[in-house]
Amino acid sequence: MLVVDPVRRRARFGRALVALAMGAALLLTGTTAQADDKAELERQRQENAAERERLASELEGTDAELAQTYLALQDATTRLPIAQAELAQAEGELAAAERTQQAVADRLAVAEAEQAELVSQLVEGTEQIEQTRSSLGELARSSYRGGTSLSTLSVVLDASSSEEFVAQYAVVDTAVRTQTQVLDDLETITAVNRNRQERQDAVAQRVNELKVQADEAVVAADAARASAADRTAEIQQLMADQESLAAQLEAAKQSLSSSMAAAQAADDQLATRIAEIVAEEQRLERERQERERQERERLERERAEAAARAAREAAANNRPAPPPPPPVPAPAPPSSGGGGASLIPPVPAPLYVTSPYGYRIHPLAGYQWMHDGVDLRSSCGNPQVASASGTVTDTRPAAGNDSHGNQVLINHGIIGGDSYITVYNHLTRFAVSAGETVQQGQVIGYTGATGNVTGCHVHFEVWRNGATIDPMRLPAF
Numbered sequence: 001m002l003v004v005d006p007v008r009r010r011a012r013f014g015r016a017l018v019a020l021a022m023g024a025a026l027l028l029t030g031t032t033a034q035a036d037d038k039a040e041l042e043r044q045r046q047e048n049a050a051e052r053e054r055l056a057s058e059l060e061g062t063d064a065e066l067a068q069t070y071l072a073l074q075d076a077t078t079r080l081p082i083a084q085a086e087l088a089q090a091e092g093e094l095a096a097a098e099r100t101q102q103a104v105a106d107r108l109a110v111a112e113a114e115q116a117e118l119v120s121q122l123v124e125g126t127e128q129i130e131q132t133r134s135s136l137g138e139l140a141r142s143s144y145r146g147g148t149s150l151s152t153l154s155v156v157l158d159a160s161s162s163e164e165f166v167a168q169y170a171v172v173d174t175a176v177r178t179q180t181q182v183l184d185d186l187e188t189i190t191a192v193n194r195n196r197q198e199r200q201d202a203v204a205q206r207v208n209e210l211k212v213q214a215d216e217a218v219v220a221a222d223a224a225r226a227s228a229a230d231r232t233a234e235i236q237q238l239m240a241d242q243e244s245l246a247a248q249l250e251a252a253k254q255s256l257s258s259s260m261a262a263a264q265a266a267d268d269q270l271a272t273r274i275a276e277i278v279a280e281e282q283r284l285e286r287e288r289q290e291r292e293r294q295e296r297e298r299l300e301r302e303r304a305e306a307a308a309r310a311a312r313e314a315a316a317n318n319r320p321a322p323p324p325p326p327p328v329p330a331p332a333p334p335s336s337g338g339g340g341a342s343l344i345p346p347v348p349a350p351l352y353v354t355s356p357y358g359y360r361i362h363p364l365a366g367y368q369w370m371h372d373g374v375d376l377r378s379s380c381g382n383p384q385v386a387s388a389s390g391t392v393t394d395t396r397p398a399a400g401n402d403s404h405g406n407q408v409l410i411n412h413g414i415i416g417g418d419s420y421i422t423v424y425n426h427l428t429r430f431a432v433s434a435g436e437t438v439q440q441g442q443v444i445g446y447t448g449a450t451g452n453v454t455g456c457h458v459h460f461e462v463w464r465n466g467a468t469i470d471p472m473r474l475p476a477f
Contacts (some may be wrong), residue, residue: 405451
């Protein structure tokens, strides 16, 4: 039979509770630290995503394969420290899971030992109960075989002398005390055993619960171990990718000069086309002004002739000359707003600029070049609208249009005394055709990634009087 000293058992359970409390405190501290680490890693991922988007925009005009190789290398480079941090985190989670697993196993071992002890005590108590019941049975049988009933009354009536009375009373008293003690022992042992059974049931339930926790701890530890292994394999792959991509990038750089030259040629061609549109607009404006001047001169001549006729008629009829008619007023210049006030963004707000207007350093070439438009975040297939009413002068397909891809040019004419033309690049498809008149807000195409770009986005340019301006400085942006 397993017998454990109660004092030692209580001390052992006390130490287990202290260890459990300390483990819970460490687990809480570790959980808080892990939450902070995860928040920091998520912040870093978001920063890396924004930086990648910026780099992708700055690679506009670069050979697509070269740009993708460069971005893949950057992805591997920025991902590596995150993967290493995730590995450290996974190793910490594994250590915590293993500690939890060990703590649960220790608690389970203590509970199973207590369960075994209670089972042994129950067996012992049951044996004592049977022995006590057997003793009671023996007392009953002895009384029955004696054929006498030793009651207080019979002792008094049957005693022939005072000595015999004393002797018989002593026998009766002893028998009664013995029987009472046996009954008391039986009641005590039965109560103790009942309490042991209740404790054993409670411990059995705790053992079952701890077994479930132990199984869960094993699963958690296995998952953490697998996560750590995955991060280790990823780190090894990232390091191999870095080496391979760096070599590919170096080999692909030979095409950089030609792709940048082609992009510059496409920009120059667009500038030439814009100049032609502006020149044509100016020619038409001059012709309009000339027609208006000639019309004013004609009307002025007619006014003067009418005044002269009226004066001659008055003189012939001996009447005072009538006042001359008022001069012909000059026409107001055409206008649809001041300073580009009527231009709206090609996509709805909120606008997120992935690459601003202005000079920037090419990530690969290393030299400064001009970004004539603004790049805005927009998903593939999103509609783009005309920034103002006007005439579509060009819808250039991606084939042969180098980095610009599918491109739309809209001439908005004179706004506030200035000539405005807007350009929309990289469209996945057109919704208008050349020569078509469009209204402000009308869909002219859909966001795409045609041309030498690495992803879908809006490239929007505003040309004022033949030169680009920053669209984000317009009032509606």
